[in-house]
Amino acid sequence: MSEHLESLKVNHCRISTFKVEGKHYLRLLQLNGINSLENFYFEEKPDSLEVVSLGNIEISWEVIHEVIGSASLIQNLSLLHIDGVDFETISTSFPLLKKLSISYPKATVNLSDRLQFATLGILEIEWDEADQHFAKWVEKLILKCPELFECVVTGFISKISSDKLCSNMQSASMLYERFRDVKFEKVRFTVTMQCLGVIGGHVESARGFKGTISKNNGACGQYVANVIILAKKVALHHL
Incomplete structure (x- = not known):
């Protein structure tokens, strides 16, 4: 990935692994409607992220938090149709959060x-x-x-x-x-x-x-x- 890439959007496709390699300066990450996603991770901590939008992906909140939990600069977070979202973890991990989009949990x-x-x-x-x-x-x-x-x-x-x-x-x-x-x-x-x-x-x-x-x-x-x-x-x- 180019170190100069600041925005990455992946929508409505079928992939099994999403991996960001090397140093990066991503500010916006959007993943929506991705089928069969099994692996989701960054080689380097995504500390530069400010906007994250994840929806209709087959990855639990626990896994997502392991990846983006250190990104304390996130101000806009969208988690639609994500299983197991923990609100207390969100509030403590993202102290600058200004906008939150969520789905009403089924449980x-x-x-x-x-x-x-x-x-x-x-x-x-x-x-x-x-x-x-x-x-x-x-x-x-x-x-x-x-x-x-x-x-x-x-x-x-x-x-x-x-x-x-x-x-x-x-x-x-x-x-x-x-x-x-x-x-x-x-x-x-x-x-x-x-x-x-x-x-x-x-x-x-x-x-x-x-x-x-x-x-x-x-x-x-x-x-x-x-x-x-x-x-x-x-x-x-x-x-």
Whole structure:
């Protein structure tokens, strides 16, 4: 690898080994949609990294952290659909972190009382399925970020029953209700749900909603409730 290379992006391919040899000055690393990835390592510690985006790769967080854990200059970290992400390790390893993008874990992840993202300003959360713990979990995570000024929550739904569709939209509605709390008045929230390709006799067309919470935006909760009712009627119509 050239010592002058500062940005490296590898997307949507099939490789078994990703290895960075020799001295490097990488500032940006992006790996997305790589199938069959078994080995991931740097010969030299990637201490110059500032932006890391990893998504849909078959490598656990434990392995990823072994590789980038010493890169204390990272300010922008994206870990989408990565197994076993540990938030406390992230907070202690990357003290300059300003933006974090994550997927809602499929298994319940406890957020310890000592966890804090002291410098985080932007938090992005993606989810494919929200359970009864989702809204409370998001709220608790936000409270760990004292400098947060923007939170974006995006849900993707496909090929599910009408009951599951309404359940997920209800979880999003609960987020609105929680975000209207006065303790979040300094944070700008955007909640988006995309319902795509729902088949099997249920919703056949793409439907969703998007809203932004601000301190004086008291109508958002009612808006979401209306969307939930509409989605249910549409789903029943296609049964």
